[in-house]
Amino acid sequence: MVYNESSSIVKNLKEIAYDMKLLLVEDDSDLRVQLKIFLGRFFGCIHTAENGIEALKMYKEESYDLVLTDLTMPLMGGLELAEKIRMQNSEQNILILSGHSESDKLITLINLGIDGFLLKPVDLSRVLTQLNKSAQAIYDHKMFDYFSTTLEETNQELRKSNAELHKALAEIKRMKQSEPLNMPHEQLSGRELNDDEKMMLYTRSEKMSAAEFHSVHPFELDKTNEDLEILEDNFNVLLVSAERNINQETLSVLSRIVHSYAKELEMIPQFSALSYGIQQLATTFDSIEDVSKIPSIMPMLTSLFDNLEQWRRGIFFYRNVEDIHYMDNSLISDALSLQGMLSNQHHTSSDSDIELF
Structure with a gap:
């Protein structure tokens, strides 16, 4: 880029x-x-x-x-x-x-x-x-003030937590010594589920939280998060650079960004439907010959990328959503609506000024 x-x-x-x-x-x-x-x-x-x-x-x-x-x-x-x-x-x-x-x-x-x-x-x-x-x-000034203000409070909490931890460890040790050998699987103490077991839990459930999702394959998802964030940043840079002029090169870069976003999601089976919806939009961009059609859909396209960023942060960065599919339908609908608008304009032209704001 x-x-x-x-x-x-x-x-x-x-x-x-x-x-x-x-x-x-x-x-x-x-x-x-x-x-x-x-x-x-x-x-x-x-x-x-x-x-x-x-x-x-x-x-x-x-x-x-x-x-x-x-x-x-x-x-x-x-x-x-x-x-x-x-x-x-x-x-x-x-x-x-x-x-x-x-x-x-x-x-x-x-x-x-x-x-x-x-x-x-x-x-x-x-x-x-x-x-x-x-x-x-x-x-930087805010961070300095924050850490300076909370340092002593943190030390006090650490001292308190250490005392509670020692007490809890002693209780766990006592319980393990008296734990029966034949316990149900879900009550096993001290053993982590392996990746296959975690994936089985996912396939048995209609919903999966972001935290559970990352526990199955964390390293791959970290890399996906970085790649998607770069593509979102590239789109924002494209908005700035195209403020006064949208040309064929702009359309080409835009098409590559959307194609790449869909390709990243295609690698994750759980998001195959979302990947397909975005890929359909990218394919429509490839068929556009008249760049004068682009300004009219820029607000919707910007909204789509804003929503994609919100979706990515919740699932891949903050990992705080209860259902990783909570935005799928909305995002797919936005992508297909954009595709429909571009398709309807296939035989029309626009003489409006190219302006993003």
Whole structure:
């Protein structure tokens, strides 16, 4: 893939900023909406304001991890807003959006300790780089505070747990010494089920939790998780790179991503139906000759990949879902609906502008 560097930034930003709160201040309504949609792929919560006065009122009512503000706005500009925010919280992370003609204000902003600058017109690749840098600094600071605060509590819990563990081990030893030799299989103590037995348990059950699923073949699933995550990141990078232009190369890359996703799932028998649904969508992409059809289905395709990421995290990363098939029908339906839309457009053309936001 030619997007390795951007893919790494996208992946890191999604991992560290998903629970951060961002205040976006921009008087240009079109740019404000576009930035909110774009940044919403990374930040869990985004509040917007159209001038400094509105933003300052919101800031007094809520706390934010990061403030991204335009420099020139009516009523109150970004410079005055940054000064007032610094008076309330000298540690607040602030990024400034500014035009080249506003360089006379940059010295004042630097003296205020502004964390970074983004020049207009907005270049999304540079926005990603600066946001990743700022979000990483915020994340590192949070982690430092967290570990510093909880270190003593952890030590106390460890001391308590050690005492309880010694007591429990003594009780287990006593019980084993008095345990009968002929016990039912499900009551066997101290023996792990082998992989064949675990798989037999799965085939006898309509449902299987993610934890049970991983206990059968953990190493293969870890590799699958990594490969699927890379494909999701590549799709997100493709969205950024195709913001203003979707061409035949874009369609080719998109087709490879969807084909590869289906191929990864094909290796896991439990997800053969889901793999088939995604493979059908990928095959439809191969038959498209007119790229002007793609922008109209991009919102649905983006939603599909967002849902696939949620599905992957629940099963392969967090391993906290009670049924590994809980999203199968929904994902298959989304993939086949997209396939149907593309098929219906097979003999039509679109003259709409190519725009992702």
